[in-house]
Amino acid sequence: MIIIVIPNMNSAKYIAMTVQRLKNSVFYEKLIVIDSDSKDESVEILRKNNIFVHQIRQKEFNHGGTRNLGARLATEDGADILVFMTQDAIPADETWLEKLVAPIRSGEAAATFARQLPRPEASLLEQFSRYFNYPGVSRVRSEADIPALGVKAFFFSNVCSAVRADVFWELGGFPEDVIMNEDMTLAAKLLRAGYKVKYVAESEVVHSHDYTxxxxxxxxxxxxxxxxxxxxxxxxxxxxxxxxxxxxxxxxxxxxxxxxxxxxxxxxxxxxxxxxxxxxxxxxxxxxxxxxxxxxxxxxxxxxxxxxx
Structure with a gap:
């Protein structure tokens, strides 16, 4: 069973479209949302769409810990593949999930992550950032690639990723003591343990930020x-x-x-x-x-x- 986990806080701008795209996706089964004291109507939107929402206090949010909580709930519900997304990642088509989990189901990789496309309104600099970090060619990485790729060997993004549940827990899940990049740490642990990670360019979500x-x-x-x-x-x-x-x-x-x-x-x-x-x-x-x-x-x-x- 595939279960998607999304941390949420005040996502009303995107969440309705995200849920609609998720429900139309091939292989979609269930979504679990961990909400951190949202003050907008996002929780109401989710519940109207029959989405399970587990609420925590905002001060309890932790990049790794909150996702581990969602993963535990998903595993208890029978998930064998865990999919992690952010609240503002919008699937580009109906096949993104099917393509994302295909390498896991075939045994090619233990974890995968999707390509991120810039939003239509993204600035030229942000467009470049998406295309630079998320090219149009898929690639499988193993521990043998670390010397040649350096930090890029560990590149992995929870904006849209998937991992075998048994392997996720074997490695202890996400670290809960890091300020960010819990996804990169998991990818590093996967490679060091002899597993493979695949970047799946064919699986696409729309996601970008124009930071000041x-x-x-x-x-x-x-x-x-x-x-x-x-x-x-x-x-x-x-x-x-x-x-x-x-x-x-x-x-x-x-x-x-x-x-x-x-x-x-x-x-x-x-x-x-x-x-x-x-x-x-x-x-x-x-x-x-x-x-x-x-x-x-x-x-x-x-x-x-x-x-x-």
Whole structure:
């Protein structure tokens, strides 16, 4: 049985369309939503669509822990394949789920993740980011690919992913003590344990974010903090070369589209990301109050302070 798990908070803008697309999908069986104190009508929309909603307090949300809760509920309900999505990921067609789980069912891989397409209104820079990170060619990765691919070997996204339930629990599920990138940590654990992960370009969802410079800074501070605290599974995950390649190709992309005027913004974003990442890697040197201000996920530091992580 395939069960989809989605964490939710105030998703009324997207959730009705997401649910409609899910219900029209080949292989769709059940959706479990873990809601964190939504204040909009999203929970009402879900319940009107007969979707099971498990509610938690907003202060209890944790990227890994909340998804593990959903996975436990799904496993108790008989799931043998767990599908994780975000509330704003919209399936591109009716076959996305069928294509996503096919490599798991055939034994080709223990986990898979889908291609993300930019929203129609996405900026040119965000369009490039989706196409750069989610190309049109599928690929299977194993532990043998780590030396050549570096951090890209561990690239995996819970925006839309699937994993064998037995393997998920064998590896302990998602880590609950990381600020973000719980999906990358799971992928690293899968590869280190001898399993294969497949990027399935044929399975597509529409998902993108146009972050401001401030948001880019805060998000990349958290990325740096994640890598500072990453466990042995991510050994060898150098990110420097990948960041340089991203900026170089992004400049070429905007130039090809006749938007050379965007190059200063590309450089400003790169500077914000790099400086925030380096600061995040050194977060242990910073006072807690400052970390909360610099972080996109400030609740993480509250949970650490309270001894919950």
């Amino acid at each position: 410079l401030k948001q880019q800074f805060r998000r990349n501070f958290d990325v740096g903090a994640f890598f500072a605290d990453a466990g042995p599974e991510l050994k060898g995950a150098s990110v420097t070369g990948e960041g340089v390649r991203f900026v170089r190709e992004q400049i070429a992309y905007v130039h090809r589209h006749g938007r050379a005027d965007l190059i200063p913004l590309v450089i400003a974003e790169a500077a914000a990301k790099f400086s925030a990442f380096q600061l995040g890697k050194r977060h242990r040197m910073l006072p807690l109050a400052l970390k909360k201000k610099l972080s996109m996920h400030s609740y993480h530091w509250d949970q650490k302070e309270q001894g919950k992580l």
